[in-house]
Amino acid sequence: MEKIEGGDFPPKKAQSEPAATAASAHVVTDYPAKKLARQLDFAGFGGAAAADLPEQAKQVQQQVMKSGQLPVSMKPTQMTRPQLQTQALPQSQQQHILLMPMQQTPVQPTHPSIRPVKPESPKARSRQSANEAKDGTPKKPKQCNCKHSRCLKLYCECFASGIYCDGCNCANCHNNVENEPARREAVEATLERNPHAFRPKIASSPHGVRENREEAGDGLVLPKHNKGCHCKKSGCLKKYCECFQANILCSENCKCMDCKNFEGSQERQALFHGDHANNMAYLQQAANAAITGAIGSSGYGSPPVNKKRKAHELFFGSMIKDPVYRLGQLQQESQIKASVSPSSLSSIPGPRFGNAAALGPSKFTYRSLLADLIHPHDIKELCSVLVDYAWEAGKMLAETKCSSMVRGADSGSQNEVNGNGIAMTDSRNQHEPFRNGVANTVPTPPPPPQKVEPGTTAFNNNPCPKVHPSDGNGDVISKS
DNA sequence: GAGTTTGAAACT
């Protein structure tokens, strides 16, 4: 029995039909007639209201509705970090950005949700680089393998990310230009079920993306899963867990069982604690994240965790079992360490070092959108240069300090940090710039080394409110 | 590569 195209959605075994043959005129008839005006909740992360969009955006929408593609030349009126990221994308990636059907509402082409890196789906991220051409040419960030969803449900990473399937291994795909009407209906249906369906899952804060981790002096941003995970068996330490996959700690939003994805978890630490001091993958990863952070990552953004896994393996080989994951975790810690003064570190023993994840937003991204533009050796060179400069600066500052100490005034400046976040009085840091993995010298965003105060939001936000065995009462470190 | 496990999404 052959039903009208789309009439059997979800398509039970209708995979014989050519994906691209469906005439857009009569597609998907069993979707309830939804309110077409509904807009993707891209604004959920601070996107402008539709009415606020400039005329330019409307023109963009019109263009997109015609082509199904986001004009690369679009000029955002309010450049935000995600926007910058989008613009920084190679055109080959941008071409895959597509806009959700919004018949009456202008597009918000600059919202992170429509970035081609599929920030929304951690799953998508883990395979990102696996889809890069061997020559390094960036290709579609991911390839789904959907068989039954026609790539018109959130099961499909492409669909969930707001991009067309292209080169995927999916069957009976309707997530393409040829089936735009069907796709549009699917989007509407999805939004009907969940207005936030296309909203990023990982937020830098409960209230959305924030430009800087120290924004408004509110301490560090603590990214967390908007909905939280519901893991039962994975302990939230496998990529089944969206939090884990996004490389963030489980939060109070989670309803997981037997969660081990919390700071202080020995199981979690066991996953990424290892000899990484000279791990090039780690170095590259951290640098990558640092650059991303500097360029601008919206927390949810790319945590990209994994999908660059294969690329990393290509670059560095299988130095560790799961380099990407470990890298992310390691880098997370190293940035934390780098951002905290040595004295505060030394006063906090090991795993009890409080909410480490809360201290550093590093987990935001493991794959910079510039990753396709900046090669690892570039990063290495940059790091080398920075190391040199940091070294020189450190020496100069140390000399200066010595001078002032000789002059008699300084009685104890052990906690001071230089502009690069390097504790100048800590000889270990002076001589081992990469001691913590990467480093103090990785080009981290300008924000000077902040001294993390336990009283900050980050500290007060126990990522996992549940009481964990190894965490005692899940308390936070009290500075006093 | 096939089969299993897992948890989100979809459905009832």
Added chain:
DNA sequence: CAGTTTCAAACTC
């Protein structure tokens, strides 16, 4: 809202 089913990714062998 809770329970169940479906789905595709992650994982294992």
